[in-house]
Amino acid sequence: MPERPAEPTGVTGISAGATGSGTSGEPAIELEGIWVRFGGLQALQEVSFSAARGEVSGLIGPNGAGKTTLFNVATGLQRPERGRVRLLGREVTRMGAHRRCRLGVARTFQRLELFWSLTVEENIRVAAEAHLHRRLRGVGAGLLRGNASPWNGPSDGGLRRHPRSQTTASTVARILDRTGLTGLATERVDGLPTGTARLVELARALATDPVVLLADEPGSGLDDADASTLGSLLRELASDGMAVVLVEHDMGLVMRTCHRVTVLDFGTVIASGKPSDVRSDPAVQAAYLGAPGVEVPAR
Amino acid sequence: MNEFLALSVVGIVYGAVYAITASGLVVTYATSGVFNFAHGAVGMVAAFSYWELSVNLGMPVLASLAVVLLVEAPVLGLVVERLLARQLHSASTERALMVTLGLMLVLVGIASTVWNPETERILPGFFSMDSARILGVNVSGQQMLVVALAIAVAVALWGLLKHSRLGVAMRAVVDDPELLAMAGASPIRVARAGWILGSMLAALAGILLAPLVTLDITTLTLLVVNGYAAAVVGRLKNLPLTFAGGAALGLIQSWAVGYMPQSWQSWLPGIRTALPMIFLFAVLLILPQDRLRAIGRVVTNGVPRVAGLRESVAGALALVVLAAVAGGLLSGTAIATISQGLVYGIIALSLVLLTGYAGQVSLAQLTIVGVGAFVMGKVDGGGSWFGVLAAVVCCAVLGALVALPALRLKGLYLALSTLAFAQGATYVFFDNDHVFGSGGSIAVGRPAIAGISVSSAHTEMTVLASMFGIAGIAVLAIRRSALGRRLVATNDSPAASATIGLGVRTTKLLAFAMSAGLAGLAGALYGGLQGQVGANDFGLFSSMTLLLLLVICGVRTVSGALVAGIGFAALPVLQSHVSWVSDLVGLVTGVGVVLVGRLPNGLFGSSPVHRRIEARRLARVYTSDPITADVIQDHANA
Ligand SMILES: Nc1ncnc2c1ncn2[C@@H]1O[C@H](COP(=O)(O)OP(=O)(O)OP(=O)(O)O)[C@@H](O)[C@H]1O
Ligand SMILES: [Mg+2]
DSSP states (O other), X not given: OOOOSOOSSOSOTTSOOOSOTTOOOSEEEEEEEEEEEETTEEEEEEEXXXXXXXXXXXXXXXXXXXXXHHHHHHHTSSOOSEEEEEETTEEOTTOOHHHHHHHTEEEOOSSXXXXXXXXXXXXXXXXXXXXXXXXXXXXXXXXTTTOOOSTTSGGGOSTTHHHHHHHHHHHHHHHHHHTTOGGGTTSBGGGSOHHHHHHHHHHHHHHTOOSEEEEESTTTTOOHHHHHHHHHHHHHHHHTTOEEEEEOSOHHHHHHHOSEEEXXXXXXXXXXXXXXXXXXXXXXXHHHHOOTTOOOOOO | OHHHHHHHHHHHHHHHHHHHHXXXXXXXXXXXXXXXXXXXXXXXXXXXXXXXXXXXXXXXXHHHHHIIIIIIHHHHHHHHHHHTXXXXXXXXXXXXXXXXXXXXXXXXXXXXXXXXXXXXXXXXOSSOOOOEEETTEEEOHHHHHHHXXXXXHHHHHHHHHHHSHHHHHHHHHHHOHHHHHHTTOOHHHHHHHHHHHHHHHHHHHHHHHHHHSOOOHHHHHHHTHHHHHHHHHTTTTOHHHHHHHHHHHHHHHHHHHHHSOHHHHHHOTTHHHHHHHHHHHHHHHHSOOOOOOOOOOOOOOOOOOOOOHHHHHHHHHHHHHHHHHHHTTSOHHHHHHHHHHHHHHHHHHHHIIIIIISOOOOSOHHHHHHHHHHHHHHSGGGSSHHHHHHHHHHHHHHHHHHHHHHTTOOHHHHHHHHHHHHHHHIIIIITOHHHHTTXXXXXXXXXXXXXXXXXXXXXXXXXXXXXXXXXXXHHHHHHHSHHHHHHHHHHHOHHHHHHTTOOHHHHHHHHHHHHHHHHHHHHHHHHHHHSEEEGGGGOHHHHHHHHHHHHHHOTTOHHHHHHHHHHHHHHHHHHTTOTTSSOHHHHHXXXXXXXXXXXXXXXXXXXXXXXXXXXXXXXXXXXXSHHHHHHHHHHHHO
């Protein structure tokens, strides 16, 4: 059961407020009129959503509203029946997940999808390596239709080896540090508590140096202090120019962190706007307080 | 016209049996989520039991049938469900696959112990019924009976699934076990019913099939594999499609026998037998596949630590020294066995790459090895380093080619396609007189080292030990490289790999190519060691056994590969001392796999994690960033 949105603090001074309000840039990712159906269930219905660089956009809604499905559509893991996805102005609706990543989308998974047999450091490193080789190959990558060449590791020897692995190492170190995971670098991820594992997912996503970061309930499993650290991290990332999308059931975190909030219910957008406005919207309150029978059992 | 009808009748009869066995597979899979590779073996055991009762003990046909179909088969299903299937409920596809493969080896082992495979047995049809002429074609009573039974099975299953509560529950359980639990049915009860029913259908198919072909353990176990193709047509869910698939396969096979041009059959004598394999392969390829999906947390506990470069070099040196010293002390037989074991160990290493790291199950590894040995024997005089190189390259290319169409397949379907490839290759390549000559074997030599030909068994063993050492170092180096991380990542979570920009297919393709290249090397060495290689060295069962042994010993570890290889070579030697049981290799392996089903890293993969070594390595990597390096070190020492 999601937390009720009514909280006295609201948008408080806790957030850094790094970006002045209203300076939202071009939308980095735009989803337009998305429809998704699973058998008899219309999971998304004419949903439009966009996120701009420099902002944290919240995406909330009761269980089963379709938030994760929308992320799947955005990242290319779910093909929509209808609708279009644009990334930095480029149409990517039919593009596969790994190619979209190379254009700059990254995400975390609500049901953890870590590389369980690797360590924390390796989880981040494998993403950094995938990304680094793309950057180094630059224009050539486009000519090769963006297919990852296997020969990207340190194994390709020669003179470039040293600087290359150094770059990866420094990227990984920076991300470990920023997410506060440095002390756990050698830990295998299968032993981590859920909250920490979610941070590793976030760190791994960051290692691909994304323009758009989709975070699916990154705060669940974290205690209040860590959750607010996470909130500030997301704000910082946004102020560095990233478009951050946050799906979260912790209303406090959403209200503190997001510049804009969109509310999904039963696969449709029922409200969108500034956090304080959305919170007081009667339709949203109804969706959250819920008529009897609205409650969906946890899957 | 008459010929066509006659062929069609035969086709329909075979198709009916395939359909029965396939429907059993589907029922079990649909209720428990486990694809039972031992399904064919269950049918085989039933056919032999039926022979035992009705022919050997002279019991009446109906009584024997009743005992086998209504007592033995259900009990077998129940036992399997209780002992194996339940622990597989939430296990990965790969684990379930290994365990049911193990069960298959156990059943084959038991059967060959009880019923000596050397003895010839004839299983007559049920009743000496008159044949009838239908549309001008002679149709025997047995044939009519088979078709009638298939129709009866279809109708009964349809009724069961449509109208009984169990049937409704069966359909629900695949889609959503939790939903089923909410509706009040117990998933365990449903799965139990599914195993019992599946086992009975397997038994019926086995008993019907045996009189049509021969009462032979391997033939029956593998012939029922043909049912897999039919089941796959129904995507393991849809019974009507499964029946249609069975009928189609039977007809295609029969028409092919009648109408295939003579020239094809003289060039590829095995082509007819291989048809079901080709059919299975083709069906797998055109079958629509699920999209990449995020599936959430799969629990894998305690992955073995990856040894560093210094450690792996030290290990390899120790192995070579050991081989050099021990060679002087051991008997000729022991040296021969260990040498063989080292070569098998290299094959196992190729599986560590493919299955252990990249998570791709291949049941065709020895097929690749066989091609390697063949290339070695044919190129440049049959004993040169150039031949070794050619074997490696050819096999890597072959591996990639085989994998290419299979790239879209996952888990179970991939395993099935490699199985089809392995068995198909046996029929059309290894058993082919044009390839291995009419004697069935070709000579392969050993490459000379620094101009000196390796002739003593002792030296050969040392050479092979160093080969294993080098291969082991290489495999570990790959695992520690960026490529290795990619392999592991793609296996752990395909969805997450794609979203960090890794091309899943490229990665898989590479894994197959590298693994096949290493298998090719092993093939060249195997040929040189044996001097002669023939079709029998590279069968499907050997591939399975070696893979399962490796799973027992630790599919992600080099030490596991070594032990598995030696074990694979040593078990047949042990066999000669244990005469009361035949197929010791299969039995030990099968039982072992079933027992270690719970240990995901095998016996040798559970060593404790040495965090400090890892931390020291990382600290070196992060020298550019002293603070991070310090934190890592401190944490590891804490
Ligand atoms: N692969 C799938 N197959 C069938 N139904 C699905 C699938 N994925 C999601 N659904 C259904 O679609 C609906 C939306 O699911 P989704 O996971 O997007 O919701 P959500 O808003 O993320 O919910 P939560 O807050 O619980 O994470 C749910 O009813 C879910 O059961
Ligand atoms: Mg969700």
